[in-house]
Amino acid sequence: MEQLHVATSTHDYTISIDENIRFNIQDYLTKKYTTIFIITDDQVAPLYLDDILYGLQDQRVVHTVIPSGEATKSIEYYYQLQTVALENRLDRQSLIIALGGGVIGDLAGFVAATFMRGIDYIQVPTTILSHDSSVGGKVAINHEQGKNLIGNFYPPVAVIYDVHTIQTLPENEIRSGYAELVKEAFISNEDFLQQLLAQPLSAISNEQLKKHLYEGVKVKAGIVEKDEKEANIRKYLNFGHTLAHAIEATLGYGRITHGEAVAIGMLFALHVSEQKYGRDLYYNELLTWLTDNHYPLSLFNIDMDTVIQLMKLDKKATNQEVQMVLLQQIGKPTVETIDETTLATYLQTFKKELTAI
């Protein structure tokens, strides 16, 4: 088993990564709870809910299954889950388990953060991508005007990561999750980066997956420990994300996975970084790996003016100036303000390179 400890301003918690630990949630509880409330979705429930329940037979456990997909990160589902919690007589000594991907983790985490002013919750991620969102305590729902606009910083009391659950993921979700792992490598660790870029996604063993998740989570946890509330270095985790958010918004959520968009965003950030700092930063190696692993780079054939407008509206933008995370070298990220003209030039040359493939 791989384990990592994370210190937060309120408490410490442990991230455990192994095969088949979903049957033994009981072993990871550090106190007695009056009720355990499992929140999951209709894709995950048929596969893993019984396994979780199996390991909690001595407890008072209730559960609810909501539809899968981003649409449930809404004020309506948020309130409905509060109602279900009250109807099931949860109190301040109860626990919520978020069983699922990033949507379930964000939503159930925000319910836990605000139920009777906050109760304990555990993340049980079932996708590769949610290695990222399950660590760090960002919980949120969407507002009609944008993603994750309503939320909290509220760390879980444990993250229990069963790599077995990842075997059922579709290919685009594997690409999505691995893009965030590659991101973590780029901003921290050249060895880890080389390992990942040498790895075809079609042939990953559970042993390798454990190692990769462990390394990725270590990067994420190390950064959020130092900057829990995104005052400074936590911004580095947005490497590739400024353009990614604009791509997702332009294409409409659902046509490309988050990580696939981040992959294109990283490639662009490397394009800018290599030109700005005059240094080889694995642009070509990443491009080859993305192409070999069928990342949908051709989807970047979109209108650049729209993209630029969206980048200026990003949550991290200040006075509508675009902030990008760039790399001075592998493991040395920096946040730079890019004016609109320069941005447009970089985007045009990047698009030309991509569509010429």
Add this chain to the structure above:
Amino acid sequence: MEQLHVATSTHDYTISIDENIRFNIQDYLTKKYTTIFIITDDQVAPLYLDDILYGLQDQRVVHTVIPSGEATKSIEYYYQLQTVALENRLDRQSLIIALGGGVIGDLAGFVAATFMRGIDYIQVPTTILSHDSSVGGKVAINHEQGKNLIGNFYPPVAVIYDVHTIQTLPENEIRSGYAELVKEAFISNEDFLQQLLAQPLSAISNEQLKKHLYEGVKVKAGIVEKDEKEANIRKYLNFGHTLAHAIEATLGYGRITHGEAVAIGMLFALHVSEQKYGRDLYYNELLTWLTDNHYPLSLFNIDMDTVIQLMKLDKKATNQEVQMVLLQQIGKPTVETIDETTLATYLQTFKKELTAI
């Protein structure tokens, strides 16, 4: 000016109490904000909104006025305020000012706690009662199934208390606020208690009010500093509240103010405490003061079985056993579990005493 400093797990803040400081909010801001968003209600706005705006002329200020009353502490108004904040382009460097009583403070505080994962807010209380809710960082909205069931612990960055605003309060609101001051005296300080019980409510000067608020806030702040998240001694602040919540629920909210119900609850807690500990605990003195000041004690003529059932459902109850804050002596509160039969007996004798007046 009276000032108090409160330390919390995330930051320190200052409570300032004086006359006419509502014109100078600017002086209490410790940093530059991109936008200041004032949330107030339609009773307070005509009286004091312009005064607040006057002192913020150099800033980008927006405001919204919602109906007064408990009904706005709802999920619908909560979401609507998030929308107004987004439409007015608030960002992570913006400030919310809660201008009003406890409802506005709780609601606007919860919006601040969860807007883009939390922004700064200032409490500008305009009632005596809200000296209590504006300090300590409890923010919340109501759920159909109960009050304050959805919320956070999220301290303000400042509390600015202009005693002038209290001159416009109706008599029942003055009684309501002073009952909480009397509560704070009972659980902490016999001198303060004697001062209050010697004071007719019809003849309070602003100077006296400042002193009383200062003493009350000092008790509250001292307790929440030691127990921010209600793990132990913060429970003492519920002196009088277990019965009060049951009275409010039985009569229907609106027929009696919160503090007036707390007054009856305290009297009952003293009735139980005097019998249990065989000691004089100002029961008679409090009864006289409440009668002289027209507290609506006759409203306690309600069904005792209903009251007992409601007390068993209290948020602080465990396994449906009633927990009451009692006094061993003035300034020495304790939390005791009371079984149902004993509770019924105490309630009957208390009701007999009250209705015999």
